[in-house]
Amino acid sequence: MKDFSKYEGIIPAFYACYDSEGRVSGLAVRALAKYLLDKGVKGLYVGGSSGECIYQSVAERKETLENVMAEVGGKMTIIAHVACNNTADSQELAAHAESLGVDAIASIPPIYFHLPPRGIAKYWNDMSAAAPNTDFIIYNIPQLAGVSLSVPLLKEMQKNPRVIGVKNSSMPVQDIQMWHDEGAFVFNGPDEQLLSGLAAGAGGGIGGTYAAMPELYLEILRCFRSGELAKGQQVQNECCHIIYQMCSAQGNLYAVMKEIIRLQGGPDVGGVRAPLPNLEPEDQAVAVQAHKMIQAAIAKFC
Numbered sequence: 001m002k003d004f005s006k007y008e009g010i011i012p013a014f015y016a017c018y019d020s021e022g023r024v025s026g027l028a029v030r031a032l033a034k035y036l037l038d039k040g041v042k043g044l045y046v047g048g049s050s051g052e053c054i055y056q057s058v059a060e061r062k063e064t065l066e067n068v069m070a071e072v073g074g075k076m077t078i079i080a081h082v083a084c085n086n087t088a089d090s091q092e093l094a095a096h097a098e099s100l101g102v103d104a105i106a107s108i109p110p111i112y113f114h115l116p117p118r119g120i121a122k123y124w125n126d127m128s129a130a131a132p133n134t135d136f137i138i139y140n141i142p143q144l145a146g147v148s149l150s151v152p153l154l155k156e157m158q159k160n161p162r163v164i165g166v167k168n169s170s171m172p173v174q175d176i177q178m179w180h181d182e183g184a185f186v187f188n189g190p191d192e193q194l195l196s197g198l199a200a201g202a203g204g205g206i207g208g209t210y211a212a213m214p215e216l217y218l219e220i221l222r223c224f225r226s227g228e229l230a231k232g233q234q235v236q237n238e239c240c241h242i243i244y245q246m247c248s249a250q251g252n253l254y255a256v257m258k259e260i261i262r263l264q265g266g267p268d269v270g271g272v273r274a275p276l277p278n279l280e281p282e283d284q285a286v287a288v289q290a291h292k293m294i295q296a297a298i299a300k301f302c
Contacts, residue, residue, distance in 0.1 A: 009042025
């Protein structure tokens, strides 16, 4: 029986960090990692959607992970998303992540071309073979990847002893129950349903908005564990309203959340990389209002 305790908790998806010229900034990466360590979260999920991975080079993704590990490695659980849209680059990132001592690597399925299940399994297993001493996590996000994890594909992947679980970002909570029933450790993905995901069997959560308001998600987890479900529902509901406020901006959601962190006294980690749209001038009011909502919710619930 594997010990999943290092994965049980709130794990923010780590944001891409840029300097004023739009280059990856190691200093900003370290500052954000330290900021989140001090917030008391369980770990960090590096190089995924929130890390703008599809818009970064292999070298930039390595640089980000190297700086995260230099700052908080050994102090937090670190999961490195290493998928690229070709196997060779994915293997290179997987081997690099293992050399740094991450706790796990993770991967979406290949995007654009829809591969058959055996092709997806080979892609994941080839990647895992490049990091033979590191846990592997399947990232199921069908609404963006265009491919859904199935029970037969999960069972095939579980023949690989390094496969420990699923980061589930599909919207049906039932999926969490299915993966959990197959013996996988499941991370809840959709932030709007963390409480429901925990109730369905998720052991923790990985979320894109966690870094902007970690206190509230830590409180949802605490409420679930202590049986304070009525309060947990209230906090979850407030998180949803804050997310709706963030999404009302015209600029990209990650740009909004980076601005919120800055408003909260956190590090300035820059904007987002084109073609993602940066904040429009009128978005500043959206970010300020979301910031105020977060602070009010923390004061009320935490």
